[in-house]
Amino acid sequence: MAVAAAAKKFRAPRIAIAGATGAVGHDLLRILTERGFPVGSLKLLASARSAGKTLDFRGETLTIEELTEDSFKDVDIALFSAGGAQSKRFAPAAVDAGALVIDNSSAFRMTDGVPLVVPEVNPDAAFEHKGIIANPNCSTILMNVAVWPIHTKVSPVSRCVVSTYQAASGAGAAAMAELEQQARDWVDGKEKVTQDIFGRQYIWNLFSHNAPVDLETGYNEEETKMVVETKKIFNDPDFRTAVTCVRVPVLRAHCEAVNLAFDEDVPDLEAKARAAFADAPGVRIVDDREANAFPEPLLASNQDDILVGRIRKDPSVRSGSALEFFLAGDQVRKGAATNAVQIAELFLER
Amino acid sequence: MAVAAAAKKFRAPRIAIAGATGAVGHDLLRILTERGFPVGSLKLLASARSAGKTLDFRGETLTIEELTEDSFKDVDIALFSAGGAQSKRFAPAAVDAGALVIDNSSAFRMTDGVPLVVPEVNPDAAFEHKGIIANPNCSTILMNVAVWPIHTKVSPVSRCVVSTYQAASGAGAAAMAELEQQARDWVDGKEKVTQDIFGRQYIWNLFSHNAPVDLETGYNEEETKMVVETKKIFNDPDFRTAVTCVRVPVLRAHCEAVNLAFDEDVPDLEAKARAAFADAPGVRIVDDREANAFPEPLLASNQDDILVGRIRKDPSVRSGSALEFFLAGDQVRKGAATNAVQIAELFLER
Incomplete structure (x- = not known):
């Protein structure tokens, strides 16, 4: 499965954002819009505390769901930005469900087999993933x-x-x-x-x-x-x-x-x-x-x-x-x- | 005169502060008090704008005088902190009047014959002055x-x-x-x-x-x-x-x-x-x-x-x-x- 996932490219990927209510989550929504990213569908995930709240995306009102292990059915790319503990807990479930995880936490950055990617520097490394790609530290x-x-x-x-x-x-x-x-x-x-x-x-x-x-x-x-x-x-x-x-x-x-x-x-x-x-x-x-x-x-x-x-x-x-x-x-x-x-x-x- | 001035030490020097109303001038007054510096007399000097205003020093109210070339009669040590232009203009007059100038501006720092002193580093250099000692840049x-x-x-x-x-x-x-x-x-x-x-x-x-x-x-x-x-x-x-x-x-x-x-x-x-x-x-x-x-x-x-x-x-x-x-x-x-x-x-x- 890993190799197949690595090769897979999407026309209009179905996206999930884990940690939709944080500072980075907020900007992920803005940036997907600004860049005209071809979002096939969008699922917003956060802690139980935030579940039920709504956020607007491209004129549509989306209801936030609780982040669980079952959140990733029919998701192509899961953008994680809910902290290292949440990534460790839920990213493997997302991979098992067939999603490509792009993780903003430090949980997997130094893990062997997880590419750590700055697209201006090492874009090719991204394609060697086994389900998870790590986003480096901001600095x-x-x-x-x-x-x-x-x-x-x-x-x-x-x-x-x-x-x-x-x-x-x-x-x-x-x-x-x-x-x-x-x-x-x-x-x-x-x-x-x-x-x-x-x-x-x-x-x-x-x-x-x-x-x-x-x-x-x-x-x-x-x-x-x-x-x-x-x-x-x-x-x-x-x-x-x-x-x-x-x-x-x-x-x-x-x-x-x-x-x-x-x-x-x-x-x-x-x-x-x-x-x-x-x-x-x-x-x-x-x-x-x-x-x-x-x-x-x-x-x-x-x-x-x-x-x-x-x-x-x-x-x-x-x-x-x-x-x-x-x-x-x-x-x-x-x-x-x-x-x-x-x-x-x-x-x-x- | 230079050599005699260099050797001179004071029991209770008569002090002038040129630039008494600035941030550093304010702290000079505080620090002379805090350190129990044996001030023989104190003359506060500033621009014409501030002349006539008063400042307290050790329970005494002192009137600020205008900084001029005639300000330094009967002054042993003149502490300058009124900016480089004022130092260039008035420090030579202070030296001519017999005062030892300690200048906080950058006016003379790199001048040959003007010691640049951090007492924890090069205290001995101070005694090689010719009337002016420069205080280095803060950083x-x-x-x-x-x-x-x-x-x-x-x-x-x-x-x-x-x-x-x-x-x-x-x-x-x-x-x-x-x-x-x-x-x-x-x-x-x-x-x-x-x-x-x-x-x-x-x-x-x-x-x-x-x-x-x-x-x-x-x-x-x-x-x-x-x-x-x-x-x-x-x-x-x-x-x-x-x-x-x-x-x-x-x-x-x-x-x-x-x-x-x-x-x-x-x-x-x-x-x-x-x-x-x-x-x-x-x-x-x-x-x-x-x-x-x-x-x-x-x-x-x-x-x-x-x-x-x-x-x-x-x-x-x-x-x-x-x-x-x-x-x-x-x-x-x-x-x-x-x-x-x-x-x-x-x-x-x-």
């Missing part, structure tokens, strides 16, 4: 879309050092709402702002990413995802990344300061990097030194392109060369929903 | 206080890669007020928030540092300051820094993600770094992996210590070794006012 996707053209068209990257500036959206819709509530609390002069989710004041503050930290290495899970997922997506177990993940009080787009080192001294490095970015799918250059106009979260919000700017040669290397740039990308869209829909598009008959 | 100070103990006690740093997360305060009190106003505007549902200073929405956003960008290199002036000032402070023209400076919607403390590479493979790197930080003046370790508790702007605000955490070995290097950490420091205090007062303290008779 990984944004970085990979921008680093891949440099790594393949300019010079092989020997080492990548990244610092992230991550939005609240990565922690879900309720986290975004808490950050907004903190603004209202602060304006109201409340002594202590609402902090049920992050356990700290987030407005006027920033903090190391809230993922658990490995007690031995000091790396948090978000950082480790970026390191190991990039190796898998680039199909290069020796690709080297050092990363610091930080949450900043921004609502829905992530930024990353990226430093790429090369073993060779690349002549005209900056010009070559600009040319590679200009040609790269999913990348838009925003880089006006005179106007001090560069990528910003608000410019990237509700966009699918990754914005790159501050493209410049790093003056600090002793040998070889290095490139610096700054990117911004919508974490909910390209970092999650858009990437998942792009993977689904790979399986459309054209 | 430089925070980085230098933390990097110096590693560079000198652990292993010589071959390359330093930094990404900053800078607060509004670096752009002055009015910039902080605009950011706060934007929160009120957003809560009020205004379509466009107040953006007279930064020319963009800052709340829920971040942007490349607003300093002018060199059209050739792509480095902005804030980044270049960190690169060149560090060489001067460390007295090492070959110290190599690559840096990306970013403004985040935080009010008054800066953060920096720092990556230090070493030529040698340092055994027990993390433990050695922790020991060096623990011994370093002006540094406090905040690094609880289990509780996910690390440096944050709000924890560093109104503190003089630089908080360091996320101390860990960088897994990405091919040869040698590298250390990563994250710091937070109050930009107005240690990044400006406290550092200036600490320089003044070097000139106290004990």
Whole structure:
């Protein structure tokens, strides 16, 4: 069955969305519409709590059903975005029912036999699936879309050092709402702002990413995802990344300061990097030194392109060369929903 | 005169503050009080606009005078924090009048014969002044206080890669007020928030540092300051820094993600770094992996210590070794006012 499923392409696939009420679920509906995805039928699935509620899709009112093991009869593609626990529990049932699962959680990303796909980087990997394809971590996707053209068209990257500036959206819709509530609390002069989710004041503050930290290495899970997922997506177990993940009080787009080192001294490095970015799918250059106009979260919000700017040669290397740039990308869209829909598009008959 | 001035120490110096009404001026008054600095007399200077206003200092009400070339008679130490143009215009007059100038602006930082001093790093340099001592850029100070103990006690740093997360305060009190106003505007549902200073929405956003960008290199002036000032402070023209400076919607403390590479493979790197930080003046370790508790702007605000955490070995290097950490420091205090007062303290008779 696995091989047959891998080969299968659809004219108008019957879609299910598991986790339809979350931030990513919401955007999946929008993006299917925006991109004119040929949805044969659409089933919205969520927890029992949300079952019975309705959502509009292309002018039709759809009733949300409870996500169960029996949800996937007559489904061709199941887009999962209900968290890792739900994916682990229900994705196998979806595969057994014959659906192709595109999973936005981290549950299966590093599992052997599960392709981890950024369509701008490794679209062919998608076709080696055994029923499940994993959507990478949001920060990984944004970085990979921008680093891949440099790594393949300019010079092989020997080492990548990244610092992230991550939005609240990565922690879900309720986290975004808490950050907004903190603004209202602060304006109201409340002594202590609402902090049920992050356990700290987030407005006027920033903090190391809230993922658990490995007690031995000091790396948090978000950082480790970026390191190991990039190796898998680039199909290069020796690709080297050092990363610091930080949450900043921004609502829905992530930024990353990226430093790429090369073993060779690349002549005209900056010009070559600009040319590679200009040609790269999913990348838009925003880089006006005179106007001090560069990528910003608000410019990237509700966009699918990754914005790159501050493209410049790093003056600090002793040998070889290095490139610096700054990117911004919508974490909910390209970092999650858009990437998942792009993977689904790979399986459309054209 | 220069040599005599350099040697001179004071029991209770007569102080002038040029720029008494700014964010740093305000903190200079607080810090002189908090540290029990033996102020012989205090003269508050500002623009004509502020002359005649009053400020309290140790229970006394002082009237602000207009900053002119004649302001510095009977002044031993003049603390300048009125911007580069005012420093260029009035610091020479202060020196001619016999005052030792400690200048918080960038006007003289890279001038030959003007020491650039971080007391935890190069206190002795202060005594080589010719009337003016420069206070480094805020981001430089925070980085230098933390990097110096590693560079000198652990292993010589071959390359330093930094990404900053800078607060509004670096752009002055009015910039902080605009950011706060934007929160009120957003809560009020205004379509466009107040953006007279930064020319963009800052709340829920971040942007490349607003300093002018060199059209050739792509480095902005804030980044270049960190690169060149560090060489001067460390007295090492070959110290190599690559840096990306970013403004985040935080009010008054800066953060920096720092990556230090070493030529040698340092055994027990993390433990050695922790020991060096623990011994370093002006540094406090905040690094609880289990509780996910690390440096944050709000924890560093109104503190003089630089908080360091996320101390860990960088897994990405091919040869040698590298250390990563994250710091937070109050930009107005240690990044400006406290550092200036600490320089003044070097000139106290004990």
